[in-house]
Amino acid sequence: MNQRIVYLNGEFVPEKDAKISIYDSALMFGDMVFEMTRSFNKKQFKLREHLERLFAGIRILRIPLDMTIEDLEVICYQVIEKNEPLFTRTDEHRLMINVSRGPLAIYAHVFGGKIQPTLVVADFPLKWTVVGMGKLYDTGVNAVIPSQRAVPSYLIDPKIKNRSRIYYQMANIEVSQYKGDRNWALLLDPDGFIAEGTGDNFFIVKNRTIYTPEGRNILRGISRQYIFELAKQLNLVCLEKNLEVYDVYTADEAFYTATPFCIMPCTSINNVPIGDGKVGEITKLLLKKWSENVGVDIVEQIKLFNKELEKVEGPTPYQFK
Amino acid sequence: MNQRIVYLNGEFVPEKDAKISIYDSALMFGDMVFEMTRSFNKKQFKLREHLERLFAGIRILRIPLDMTIEDLEVICYQVIEKNEPLFTRTDEHRLMINVSRGPLAIYAHVFGGKIQPTLVVADFPLKWTVVGMGKLYDTGVNAVIPSQRAVPSYLIDPKIKNRSRIYYQMANIEVSQYKGDRNWALLLDPDGFIAEGTGDNFFIVKNRTIYTPEGRNILRGISRQYIFELAKQLNLVCLEKNLEVYDVYTADEAFYTATPFCIMPCTSINNVPIGDGKVGEITKLLLKKWSENVGVDIVEQIKLFNKELEKVEGPTPYQFK
Amino acid sequence: MNQRIVYLNGEFVPEKDAKISIYDSALMFGDMVFEMTRSFNKKQFKLREHLERLFAGIRILRIPLDMTIEDLEVICYQVIEKNEPLFTRTDEHRLMINVSRGPLAIYAHVFGGKIQPTLVVADFPLKWTVVGMGKLYDTGVNAVIPSQRAVPSYLIDPKIKNRSRIYYQMANIEVSQYKGDRNWALLLDPDGFIAEGTGDNFFIVKNRTIYTPEGRNILRGISRQYIFELAKQLNLVCLEKNLEVYDVYTADEAFYTATPFCIMPCTSINNVPIGDGKVGEITKLLLKKWSENVGVDIVEQIKLFNKELEKVEGPTPYQFK
């Protein structure tokens, strides 16, 4: 049979059967931590860093997962190995790793009295995630500040990559009502500082210095962290700073980062051009360097993916990312 | 076959197979609304009110569920009917109704290109939910104010009964570390007002007037609403008011409300007795009236349930409610 | 000569010459209070209430205006009398009354050493203000919550009808970028409560009770106040209450109020229908009663005005109200 498989609590199951009980704490409370990775040329990128962040969340949420980082790493590679035959030559592996404390104790009887944490490792082609993004590398996206604010870390800490993110969907719905088709949400936190997108981090460039919000009311993305590395390689300064909408309006360049698309140029905010309204020079440099480092032309690959999938019916925007 | 069944997107499946795809928006974002009901003497209580609240959430979250309230009501009764043979004579039906917008569009290919909202109606014996609660009707519980604050409505509206509630679990974990075995969390909102428990509402009684927090940073519970009805029947005044910890310390009585246990006396806060530290007179009156109205001695029934299940191993406290 | 005249510091000047010195505190600091009124059948409506509110602002801002309310009332009627010949038979008089403390003292020399408060009374046909609104009485407007929050009263008190309102324009700009052509801004205050539109108040109706935000972070509009009177006449209850977006989503009806258009139905919020998405019954009742009380069919009059002006090129939305 030719369906992708997913690791699920010790078993390998077909992807469409990769499901979580309705009594799982994940579904009851959004009480789940997760990671989503990607490969470049089939090689996982920063998998270890992803797993370390995952285990920090597991510890803070006190999920009694009886497994080491190394154990989980092995499972990840097993899943990839099993699925590779189903991937095309150009496909990249996108892993999704989910961990919850499992079904609530009061439902234990449904599971024969035995409950345990839920662990899922799925693996699917990256191309599905970047549908329609290729052309945006040329135009850049338009950042839109919705009314919805980011939940601050003292209420639900976004640094723990958790699944209580309904406000991302609320923000996406809001942004879907703006005119234009290249709008991406950019959330403010309750203090009015730029936080993050709905699943991505944000950067600006001003006078050749790169700035990104302090790592407080945001997910500290792995790609975000990699920008600091790239900047170093390029002899550029990259700083954490409380950023305001004013800073974006008066920036020279801006971009989003996330695992699947790496760096997405942002050329306007609320439809006011940033800098000259074109994709920025530093943005291009970073994309180029990243591509070199991983041996993949990031933009060309995504444009290629897009062509392969162009017949796919477009999802409504708030189901997009 | 003798396993309970669950309605899942048009089909009736065994309870242990009632699962949600890992690509569902519910699991991705905690982007799901739900209701949980109960019966008294096998008769559903306020099912219509539950469904109306559910549909308000569906509308605000723009879940394209193609179904009326009446349609869903029919399904609920079908599920009950199918499961009744598996319930004992004294069992009550606890329904759990979940609705999400379904798998994210980018994963449509996994589902043959066709994605639709997810609808689940499960039905299980109420007794599982009230494990160990019987004795608390005699002693009352101890309300504990954890450090974790309730997420306010302008960030994630708790009036929409949604599944992005990881902070409930965080609060439960915190409270599990207090000395004593009858501690229930009582959350403050960021303004310092009493909000709610982790799945229940809170009331105090002072000079024979009943008070409960304004319906802002809380779920406006169906049981909470019923207290207003009961108060009317008993010629008591019941008011919404911003309540502070001070008001609880200086109250004569206090109690929690929720669908499974109806009214749970609260006799102390942070271990300081409320009033004389005994279950309050008004609290008892309300419980008595409710029992009369539904023809079930609420407390005795739960004590009976507890006896039936007393061999069950105790769940850890933060998995309790 | 056939140009309308404006009272300006003791003189009557042509409207196009009604100007304020660049050294005036009004222009330097937005340090000016004002009122805008209208007539029904040429008769000023609640002029006295407008002037009383104006004088409250003058007192709090300590503008040394050497004039009584009665004096100013006389001037208002003089201006109307002088302009009436230039108005058509169906025109209504819209007064704009501006008061500032006048040029800053350091520029006194420019004015011969003598500085005094600035007082302006302008008068122009109401029809200009309601351009294009007629059709909205049939469809209702769509309330949009922008990211821009209302400035709360402890920073700049909106109850003083002042001219430091750049955030109204910022909100209008934002809303102009939404899809659709019947979007009106609805501002939240920093607590997440509904405040007001950008120059109008907001009401909802739920179970035949009328609610409007507490008179805190809003202008307490004269039309808003009149709704309480109308409700009384119609035996309806009208209450002040902290309202949230949730309350609007779950309301039966909603409407805006302001002097020029009196009551404007609001039939959706963020494009989600309110109630059945049609103009509400209570809304219609209020409009009808108001029309009766003033002897003018408010809606028909505005539709008539619109026809007269339909050749006028449409202003961009954020310059609209």
Added chain:
Amino acid sequence: MNQRIVYLNGEFVPEKDAKISIYDSALMFGDMVFEMTRSFNKKQFKLREHLERLFAGIRILRIPLDMTIEDLEVICYQVIEKNEPLFTRTDEHRLMINVSRGPLAIYAHVFGGKIQPTLVVADFPLKWTVVGMGKLYDTGVNAVIPSQRAVPSYLIDPKIKNRSRIYYQMANIEVSQYKGDRNWALLLDPDGFIAEGTGDNFFIVKNRTIYTPEGRNILRGISRQYIFELAKQLNLVCLEKNLEVYDVYTADEAFYTATPFCIMPCTSINNVPIGDGKVGEITKLLLKKWSENVGVDIVEQIKLFNKELEKVEGPTPYQFK
């Protein structure tokens, strides 16, 4: 003719006729950006920086001004040239540049259907602005924290030099009621951090390091920026930092900066001496260096101006700056 002239939308008009229509968005909403400059020895100081800040505001407020920075710069110099004959040999040119989006569209008919942005360039002797300040260079001023808080940037961004500043006047009124005649307002933002004066920036010196509030809830003044340059020239460290009242109480020195008076020593806060209560050494160094750089003894020039104007009747304090 011997009156100063002002550029007003393409024309040069006498200063006393430099007026703005009452229908202008500037007067309606405080919706105007502006700059105020000065010369040293008749030479404009940092005019380019002022204009760049102005154009950032124009872009964010979306004022459709059809003009480049260079165009506006030319106009500025034209105005100066035209007015120079009316200035004394020792006078300095203080420019005021105002830009609004012009009359609201609904009033277009008043202006023949044609509305355009409003642009004003005025030019008057600096001496009027610094009336009575000379002696304060010897004593220093007393900073007073009024109850009025600065409006934070997420509500109305003070980094955009706008005209919705009624709270400056409210603060000035408050401070005018304190005992003493050398009180200057020093505003806190809602977080309790030092923000700015009512038209000036604030600095402290501690252990020879210079500190000024982060550039968030303040206008980032051109003079403020110049302090960083001067510090560099003097081998002093100058840092942005969240400052609290405590930091001012325990500082060694303090001063205000603004274009007309450059640097004003502040020797006490709420009447508690800062350091030894005398004008600070670093403060003097900065004033000296600035004077050297521009070839004008800043303090002596202002003392001279004061003598020339000493017959002028004193304005009330809140009309002062």
Added chain:
Amino acid sequence: MNQRIVYLNGEFVPEKDAKISIYDSALMFGDMVFEMTRSFNKKQFKLREHLERLFAGIRILRIPLDMTIEDLEVICYQVIEKNEPLFTRTDEHRLMINVSRGPLAIYAHVFGGKIQPTLVVADFPLKWTVVGMGKLYDTGVNAVIPSQRAVPSYLIDPKIKNRSRIYYQMANIEVSQYKGDRNWALLLDPDGFIAEGTGDNFFIVKNRTIYTPEGRNILRGISRQYIFELAKQLNLVCLEKNLEVYDVYTADEAFYTATPFCIMPCTSINNVPIGDGKVGEITKLLLKKWSENVGVDIVEQIKLFNKELEKVEGPTPYQFK
């Protein structure tokens, strides 16, 4: 011997020896609750209510005082009885009752290993507390809003009458720097609502209805509570409401209440007259009714006290109340 005596932990000691150990939690942490009462015609007023509030604080702070309310009441009367011979015929008894948890445990050895709660009951002539107030009943006081905000109840609950009130002194110091000699502090809470004075409550009257701030960020004064009783007797409505500075500016009357002076008219705020700037009619009615009820002309008595003490050197304002 002719010195007043004070009850101190079971003994009666001369007033000047009524002292608390430096190791007492009261001095270490401001960790003490207290009450201050007065008599009318030698008869204690609402002593029971004072003691009940005290015991609420004792319970919340968990001070292990081994005594009933009745016990303490007896002590109060003993102290009065012992001191009465030292009071003049016209003197009234002002009790001060202090309770702390006593010396910190680590200092137990200093006290022979035995530590116990500290209980003090002092009793001195009321006249000392109302020095110089008599004339203010004719002019009314001027309410001044200082920069210092009231500490909100979720940080330190002012409803517990505790001794961590350094911010009262900070506010008093601030107000002492205003021009004029009849300034009384009026604190805002962090939300910008009127809270209380520095030891007194605040009321306004508008259209014959009496309003006072909600009982949240304030001490719920015994005199404040008595105003509700008086209002009832006078057929006036008295309501709790969030009040803002605007409400005070636009009120008809205002007054402060506290135990020693009962009701003090407030005739201006920030020097802007309230109503006509004279002592209000309702204020006078309340004072008259109160006087009748207790058989003492409150104002005349205080004027008499003032004459007796007029030689006393005036304390600095911030040591006043």
Added chain:
Amino acid sequence: MNQRIVYLNGEFVPEKDAKISIYDSALMFGDMVFEMTRSFNKKQFKLREHLERLFAGIRILRIPLDMTIEDLEVICYQVIEKNEPLFTRTDEHRLMINVSRGPLAIYAHVFGGKIQPTLVVADFPLKWTVVGMGKLYDTGVNAVIPSQRAVPSYLIDPKIKNRSRIYYQMANIEVSQYKGDRNWALLLDPDGFIAEGTGDNFFIVKNRTIYTPEGRNILRGISRQYIFELAKQLNLVCLEKNLEVYDVYTADEAFYTATPFCIMPCTSINNVPIGDGKVGEITKLLLKKWSENVGVDIVEQIKLFNKELEKVEGPTPYQFK
């Protein structure tokens, strides 16, 4: 006579008589500043720094103490000299220096009309303060985040070491109810940042860099300051930073600092191990270096003290520190 003596307003009195009048502003308002020092090998540590901080508080609170730092230093040494004979050879001198503005002016008559600031210098063996702490150097303490938040500096500035700290006791009471016997409170400020313990500062170590909260809503402890010195000596980087609970969860090490115990290892937070849950390497290095610098093995000395006092009955936890 063999009782320790205390300096009290110019006199030397036995320790048990070191008391403050009930009419003192310290007792009335918690209006007192203080310092607590210690010696190493009988030599006072950083006494000068303590006194400088004390005098900053005196200046801000405007306490008219007529004395220089030098004067007070002399008194401190006199007190030590007088008490030394009563100390054992191994005892260290712990000074407590209290300053208030003295009795309130209205009670002046009790003191013969003469009131003056209150100044106390007490001196007692350090060992009493560190009862039971010795064993905690081996296990580390468990940091617990209570619901009680730190009062932020814009309400009551904790940088002024004042006595309005009832919230410390409230936090201690709360923490005393947690399971376990090595719990120490760790307060968040209202922004959700780590502030301080109830009388101590907090540090974490991550990747060999030492971090401590910014000096804003905390007391800037002398021991805290000394950590910066020690870090320098050890070639370690020590930084001020806004820290969140997440940062503590993911730190490698953590510790508290305060004068009596210098550095106390913290090995878990809310019972989740920090790093490997053992006392950290950097923590040990700092303790070792401090010990070397002062010539006292800090830990061994405290363990010795503990043995000497082990018969002492344990105080309840919230009376502990």
